[in-house]
Amino acid sequence: MNKIAVAGTGYVGLVAGVCFAEKGHQVTCVDIDERKVELMKSGKSPIYEEGLEELMRKNYAADRLEYTTDYVAAYQDADAIFIGVGTPELADGSANLSYIATVARQIAESVEKDCLVVVKSTVPVGTNDKVEQFIQDFLLKDVRVEVASNPEFLAQGSAVHDTLYADRIIIGTESKWAENILMEIYKPFNLPIVPVNRRSAEMIKYASNDFLALKISYMNDIANLCELVGADIQDVAKGMSFDDRIGNKFLNAGIGYGGSCFPKDTKALDYIAKQQGYDLKTVKAAIDVNTDQKTVLFKKARNRLITLSGLKVAVLGLTFKPGTDDLREAASLENVPLLLEQGANIYAFDPVGRDNFEKVYPEGQHGTGSITYVDSPQKALDNANVCFIFTEWGEVKALSPSDYKNLMRTPLVFDGRNIYSVLNMEEAAVEYHSIGRKA
Ligand code: UGA
Numbered sequence: 001m002n003k004i005a006v007a008g009t010g011y012v013g014l015v016a017g018v019c020f021a022e023k024g025h026q027v028t029c030v031d032i033d034e035r036k037v038e039l040m041k042s043g044k045s046p047i048y049e050e051g052l053e054e055l056m057r058k059n060y061a062a063d064r065l066e067y068t069t070d071y072v073a074a075y076q077d078a079d080a081i082f083i084g085v086g087t088p089e090l091a092d093g094s095a096n097l098s099y100i101a102t103v104a105r106q107i108a109e110s111v112e113k114d115c116l117v118v119v120k121s122t123v124p125v126g127t128n129d130k131v132e133q134f135i136q137d138f139l140l141k142d143v144r145v146e147v148a149s150n151p152e153f154l155a156q157g158s159a160v161h162d163t164l165y166a167d168r169i170i171i172g173t174e175s176k177w178a179e180n181i182l183m184e185i186y187k188p189f190n191l192p193i194v195p196v197n198r199r200s201a202e203m204i205k206y207a208s209n210d211f212l213a214l215k216i217s218y219m220n221d222i223a224n225l226c227e228l229v230g231a232d233i234q235d236v237a238k239g240m241s242f243d244d245r246i247g248n249k250f251l252n253a254g255i256g257y258g259g260s261c262f263p264k265d266t267k268a269l270d271y272i273a274k275q276q277g278y279d280l281k282t283v284k285a286a287i288d289v290n291t292d293q294k295t296v297l298f299k300k301a302r303n304r305l306i307t308l309s310g311l312k313v314a315v316l317g318l319t320f321k322p323g324t325d326d327l328r329e330a331a332s333l334e335n336v337p338l339l340l341e342q343g344a345n346i347y348a349f350d351p352v353g354r355d356n357f358e359k360v361y362p363e364g365q366h367g368t369g370s371i372t373y374v375d376s377p378q379k380a381l382d383n384a385n386v387c388f389i390f391t392e393w394g395e396v397k398a399l400s401p402s403d404y405k406n407l408m409r410t411p412l413v414f415d416g417r418n419i420y421s422v423l424n425m426e427e428a429a430v431e432y433h434s435i436g437r438k439a
Helices: 011-022 034-041 052-061 071-076 098-110 127-138 159-164 176-189 198-229 233-241 262-275 281-293 296-304 331-341 354-360 377-381 401-407 422-427
Strands: 003-007 026-030 065-068 080-083 115-119 145-149 169-172 193-196 312-316 345-349 364-366 369-373 386-389 412-415 431-433
Touching (some): 011 065, 011 080, 026 071, 052 065, 052 159, 065 071, 071 098, 115 127, 115 176, 127 198, 145 198, 169 176, 296 331, 331 369, 345 354
Parallel strands (some): 026 065, 312 386, 386 412
């Protein structure tokens, strides 16, 4: 059992803290937000994540998990302090490291015994060298503090599962002492551990995320070509997936990748390369394809219809993927303003993301267009002229082709997630436009 403090209770920090407690460690999660801390103490999670609240309550009741705003008390006698604060993107594509710097300073001023600082947040290669130096510079006590890199590979919506059953644990350290501490912390997880140096660990995170982003953009690029040459992207992906060297995951063409990670990490690596005077052509291409892909459906709709003005437009799904309320870099955020600008009357459905979207686009009139939120896909489709599918929520997938035919005024569907078979839609007399397949 180790005494662990975790800085930041977002996706990365909170899930890590809860999972460490679940594996028997004594964990204190630190956040500056008093209300968030009170919420967590009452057994509620500030983020929507399957299975998380159950583990929070279980480990809190077992006295293995605490929440506090008092970082001094949490850090002073910790064996390891994990940093899981955000590194949002700055306007130039670089990572904003100010949250990490704040935590590093607090650690330097609080620790009273030897301790390992472990950075889980995604940071540009070389950052942890600087974090270590920064801590040394501000350290008040004569204790040993080193910094390790331990990147996180969890995906939103399956965060707890991804952490407890991770494919691999990457630990990037510069000494045997640091490596041993992390080995011990992760021993109860019984997962493959890959010890590397600190800079390689930092790079593994970017290289992994950017590879997946590239894989998606490649499939989107091929999908667009499929449409032009009369091939079907789903059949093409299926045929490719039997090759073990390619694998069967992340081959789904669609409306472009969103979320807080792929868009940010592709831009960050491009920025890192530029700083080194290196042109990272592959990642740049992934970014370009993704930017265009987000509005591909809107362009199809505009070409098909003279105007969207005054039409009732059903929008199914607002979040960047199902299983989350996160809207960051979601295709809906690109398309809704374009539809409103055209004067469309949008009826939007999203089972979880509605509240967040409403903060950006309140219900009512927006110029010549308008937006109304409804609590079922059926209500959105009722008497609609056009439908856009942006997120493959279960509630949306549960609709049959005949639902579109029966509910809509004119069954014209633009599907950014390739949910339906082209043939089934054709048989139900629905005009169906999707990605990389026959219209
Ligand atoms: C991603 C990675 O999958 C995690 O391994 C990583 O830890 C995380 O970023 C991070 O850096 O924190 P996440 O952004 O939660 O996780 O979501 P994904 O499930 O990877 O989906 C990202 C986007 O790609 C979504 O918009 C999704 O719809 C899209 N996608 C995914 C496709 O368009 N096609 C696919 O085949 C797969």
